[in-house]
Amino acid sequence: MCMISGTGIRFAYEADGRLKRVLRDLDIQIQRGEFAVVLGANGSGKSTLVKHFNALLPLQKGELTVAGINAAGRSDIWRLRRVCGMVFQNPDNQFVSSVVEEDVAFGLENYEVPREQIPDRVRKALRLVGMEGYENRSPHSLSGGQKQRVALAGVLALEPDIVILDEVTAMLDPQGRQEVLESVRRLHEQEKKTVVMITHYIEEAVLADRVFLLGDGVLQACGTPREILTDPQLLDKAGLTPPLPVKIYYDLYKTGIRLDRIPLTNEELVEELCQLN
Numbered sequence: 001m002c003m004i005s006g007t008g009i010r011f012a013y014e015a016d017g018r019l020k021r022v023l024r025d026l027d028i029q030i031q032r033g034e035f036a037v038v039l040g041a042n043g044s045g046k047s048t049l050v051k052h053f054n055a056l057l058p059l060q061k062g063e064l065t066v067a068g069i070n071a072a073g074r075s076d077i078w079r080l081r082r083v084c085g086m087v088f089q090n091p092d093n094q095f096v097s098s099v100v101e102e103d104v105a106f107g108l109e110n111y112e113v114p115r116e117q118i119p120d121r122v123r124k125a126l127r128l129v130g131m132e133g134y135e136n137r138s139p140h141s142l143s144g145g146q147k148q149r150v151a152l153a154g155v156l157a158l159e160p161d162i163v164i165l166d167e168v169t170a171m172l173d174p175q176g177r178q179e180v181l182e183s184v185r186r187l188h189e190q191e192k193k194t195v196v197m198i199t200h201y202i203e204e205a206v207l208a209d210r211v212f213l214l215g216d217g218v219l220q221a222c223g224t225p226r227e228i229l230t231d232p233q234l235l236d237k238a239g240l241t242p243p244l245p246v247k248i249y250y251d252l253y254k255t256g257i258r259l260d261r262i263p264l265t266n267e268e269l270v271e272e273l274c275q276l277n
């Protein structure tokens with residue numbers, strides 16, 4: 001079943017009295033429970049697109065249904081934001097309280113969830129992101145990866161159907177990235193959430209069920225990570241370079257060394273290399 005279904009989405013920003021067209025009749029369909037990764041060069045419109053999913057940007061033209069809610073209907077905005085939560089890039093911009101548990105509870109209070117349910121919901125959300133035990137800490141005393149996981153907990157406490165992650169690992173160190181990706185993986189696998197993740201680390205796209213490639217304001221391609229990430233020409237057209245193991249495959253190919261398959265990860269590359277004698 002379709003969780004997100006958009007057709008003919010068109011969007012332009014107005015800046016200095018001029019229109020800047022970003023999305024040009026874009027069609028997109030994301031299934032319930034799917035882990036979708038959106039790839040595209042800087043400025044290709046990834047954030048613009050996903051901001052339509054929870055009505056942070058109004059639809060200018062086209063049709064968009066998210067979790068059965070018409071995203072063009074302004075009266076449903078709050079319901080839409082509750083079923084479609086979003087975490088952003090900057091871990092320092094997402095806190096409203098100086099205590100972790102109050103911060104995670106904030107959305108619940110806003111949505112008038114009955115008081116007696118709040119502590120349980122907060123605990124469950126913090127457990128999901130591996131941050132139980134940090135309830136009384138100040139968000140500002142946490143590492144970047146921990147901050148992003150608390151921000152994610154704030155979204156999860158609302159029990160959304162869809163979680164959107166807009167470059168949430170971009171400002172993190174490698175350990176923080178791993179922690180956050182692990183939480184995201186758990187969300188998808190254990191909690192069966194629909195996940196839409198934008199990333200500019202192309203290696204992270206390997207985690208996806210399907211990769212959506214954005215370029216020139218439309219969807220250039222969508223397919224499994226293997227289909228999209230092993231196609232250097234397709235990626236190049238979208239202004240991206242393939243993951244390192246894929247590049248190494250083609251570099252070896254040019255020197256006459258043929259691996260049996262194109263490796264997507266370092267582990268696969270090592271396996272393939274070990275089979276050369």
Ligand SMILES: Nc1ncnc2c1ncn2[C@@H]1O[C@H](COP(=O)(O)OP(=O)(O)O)[C@@H](O)[C@H]1O
Pocket residue numbers: 013014015020022040041042043044045046047048049
């Ligand atoms: N508020 C805005 N006003 C005017 N132009 C914008 C605004 N936000 C983004 N843009 C422009 O729209 C294009 C797409 O931006 P964005 O969706 O943020 O791309 P991405 O997330 O893929 O990097 C870029 O050229 C960007 O400069």
Ligand SMILES: [Mg+2]
Pocket residue numbers: 046047048166167
């Ligand atoms: Mg962006």
